[in-house]
Amino acid sequence: MAEAPQSNSTFSRPTFFILTGIPELGVAQAWLTLVFGPMYLLSLLGNGALLAVVEIDSTLHKPMFLLLATLAATDLGLATSIAPGLLAVLWLGPQPVPYVACLVQMFFVHALMAMESGALLAMACDRAVAVGRPLHYPVLVTKAHVGYAALALALKAVAVVVSFPLLVARFGHFRAKTIDHAYCAHMAVVDLVGGNTRASNLYGLALSLAMSGVDILGIMGSYGLIAHAVLRLPTQEARAKAFGTWSSHICVILAFHVPGLFSYLTRLFGRHTIPKPMHILLSNNYLLLPSALNPLIYGARTEQISDQLLETFAFRKSQF
Template sequence: MSDSNTTDFTNPSTFILLGVPGLEAAHLWISIPFCAMYALAVLGNFAILFIVKMDPSLHEPMYYFLCMLAVTDLVLSTSTLPKMLSIFWFNSREIHFSACLSQTFFIDCFTVIESGIFVAMAYDRYVAICDPLRHSTTLTNLFVVKTGLAMVLRGSVLVMPYPILASLRPYCRTNIISHVFCEHMAVVKLACADVTISNYYGLSVLFSVHGLDVILIAMSYTQILRAIFRLPTKDARLKTFGTCVSHLCAILTFYIPMIFTALMHRFGRNVALSFHILFANIYLLVPPMLNPIIYGVRSKQIRDRLLRLFNRKRT
């Protein structure tokens, strides 16, 4: 490593991503499950988008939200995986300063967007189960469009200060990032200036946005579960309850690693760096892989359409 990477310089043109420090010898093996998860995520989410587009009977709010989730998952995983694999496979560790800040923006922005989509989907299920007679008049196409635009606007406005604040700070210590991608706090910690504002702003977004979203989702599913236990037959209760549990598992798979990762950056000084880096990839790779299965394949309409496509290809 040249001295310019470790001594006096100001605002380097590139950062160096180390990958997973301490596990360099295992980079190739680590890349195998990551690559497999990414391939499944791309295949599953594109399948959801294709099926919903081709089947007019699926042009409903629930499936529109599912398509939004698929696009968001594709952006989240694609914003990190290609560069990550280039590190693991080709030892290509350099990333341009502006590309690094762009990566932090896309990760955090689409994380906020995905959180909002989970809220919208929970509200859709709440109206469908608890007040089905008002579902068609409440969840209109216009409502879906406005909700989607609001989520994109919310994510963009709230996250834009992250790269702006990071770009205004001097970087005179090192340009080495001990990570596989440009995580916001991993970049901010390299600045040789006070980062209190970035730290507190990130925490405020974490608790005010994601915290509020979790509360709204919990309220929706509490009412949904109450309605489920009032269903007349045991089979209906078990079927609907199983669907809700799988949805909640998908939601928890997204929120728990994301919140835990954000808190570890600020308070987890005793957590092993390799564990932190590998754990940070869970909410960027596992939900995009699982969501098409949980929300798509478990949906009877999408499952039937998928089976018809396979049967048509066989004949």
């Protein structure tokens, strides 16, 4: 069913592409559903539960928890935009995807990635203000400000990412229909274009790196301020507790940004030295793993949310 790329011939824009997943693994790639399937299920249950708790408990309608809900909604959308197609390709083999549907998936995947990165930055800034300026926090961070921030993040993501499918739509000729990937990543689709794609490749990489780079610098600055404030706490116990929460948040941020930057850089500099299966596995893992871990680290380790979850389960158990 898969077509091999033909370097010396091109054809008009196809009506569909074929997603192959990780063809180098052959039938063994079906076993990866045992890894990505539970990740997706955990993402659905964890982020769904977090959103439900924040919605039900009016005491959680505060800036910090609303930012958590924004991150959970983004994680839910990002995982759902990738996982069903990924699992179908891994379990059933190469799958056709309509041309328009491929561009739509490309937009949502990259836009939600930008939203996730922005949400992590907003949460880091929120904690920096809460720890560094606790007396001014109620004035500086309000529910209205969180709403404006979420809207700004969405508009930024759309403005930056809408150019990805538009760049692909400009090309009228392709060398192949087969995408050696499990979803319609921008760079993977551009690789199929017949003609000079250097400008499109560099533009896509530059936008992705700039967007991630700005967010990473902002997050590093915010957590630097948090670390400075934590070191000034009066007791060792308070410092240890604060650093425990701080370090877990850093792990989530690193799990999202470091593999993402590695994926972008290997596309640019190491595409002939890094094995393609490793690149594809990494790109899928760094999109699904954080969405599965975030509810556990951000939600379960937040005392108010944990208490509300325990109350909900205890109430439902008492009804049976």
